[in-house]
Amino acid sequence: MTHILHLDSSPRGSRSVSRSLTKEFVAGWLQSHPSDRITYRDIGKYPVPPVDEAWIAASFSKSEPLASELTNALRVSDELIDELLIADRYVFGIPMYNFSVPANFKAYIDQIVRVERTFTPNWQGLVTNKKMLIITTRGGSYFNAPSSKQLDFQEPYLRAIFEFVGITDITFIHAENLTMGDEARERSLTTARTAIQSLISAW
Template identity: 80%
Template sequence: MSHILHLDSSPRGSRSTSRALTKEFVTSWLQRHPGDRVTYRDVGQYPVSPIDEAWIAASFSKSEDLAPNLIDALRISDELIDELWVADRYVFGVPMYNFSVPANFKAYIDQIVRVNRTFTQDWRGLVTNKKILIITTRGGSYSNDASSKQLDFQEPYLRTVFGFIGVTDITFIHAENLTMGDEARARSLTTAQTAIQSLTATW
């Protein structure tokens, strides 16, 4: 029995394609695995705070030395990291913004990449034996064309940052060409939905 952390990062509501695709995956997964548990986190419409000076001071201090204000500075970080630890599979929806990730998702990353919680001082990842599926939505195509692939700072960044904290079993489903006309959009969504259905049987 698995515990899934389902996270959406698009600030759009019902009009969000990435939200629709992560929901489709989780719904299909639960149909196959009805006993599994899901924790849902929405950092798109309910963003977490970016790290600040108090957060940095607290994260590099010994826990027994923390003053009340520094304990409070790490409260959301502790909550988010605890969610990571208790789940063994992650399903994240991440739209591409300006060739990378949305600012609210970057704030989430900064909250969970924390020394002595998700990685050690000698840069060893602690969040091991986990799987992550990242479903991205993109206006153009960056997966196959060499000239445009160099503009993709999304997948390489996500592979690097999650690998850094120990999550190396990473699967991507890219829904691309979503602003390239109705035909291209429909074809891309069909491809992504086919990949979703296939993955629910093998992941």
């Protein structure tokens, strides 16, 4: 039995394209793998807090055990990391905001990228033998023109940060041109949905 962590980060609710695409993948996956387990995390509707001074103090503290206030400062981080580590695979929906990731997803990253939990002091990733699917949604296109590629800080960042913690088997499906007219939008969504169906069979 495979355990999948399904995470959505769009705050748009039912109007979100990234949510609809991750939902489509998970529904299709469960049709083929009905015994698999899904854990769902919605940081668009329920954002995680950004790290603060207490979090930093607790994360780098050498004291064992931690004082109660420091333990409390890491409570959300511990929950999110435990959830990440117990899963075998990940399906994340992440819209592009200003050429990168939404602030709520950056807050999630800052909570889970933690020394001694997801990487070692020597920068060795501890989240290994996992697979990840990231479905992004974008208003324009970042595949072809060099000038456009240079503005894509989303995929390079996501690939780098997850590889840093040990997740190296990462697949991206980009639904692009969503604000470039109905024809371009539908063409891109069709391509993304075809990729989703193909991945369900091959993943």
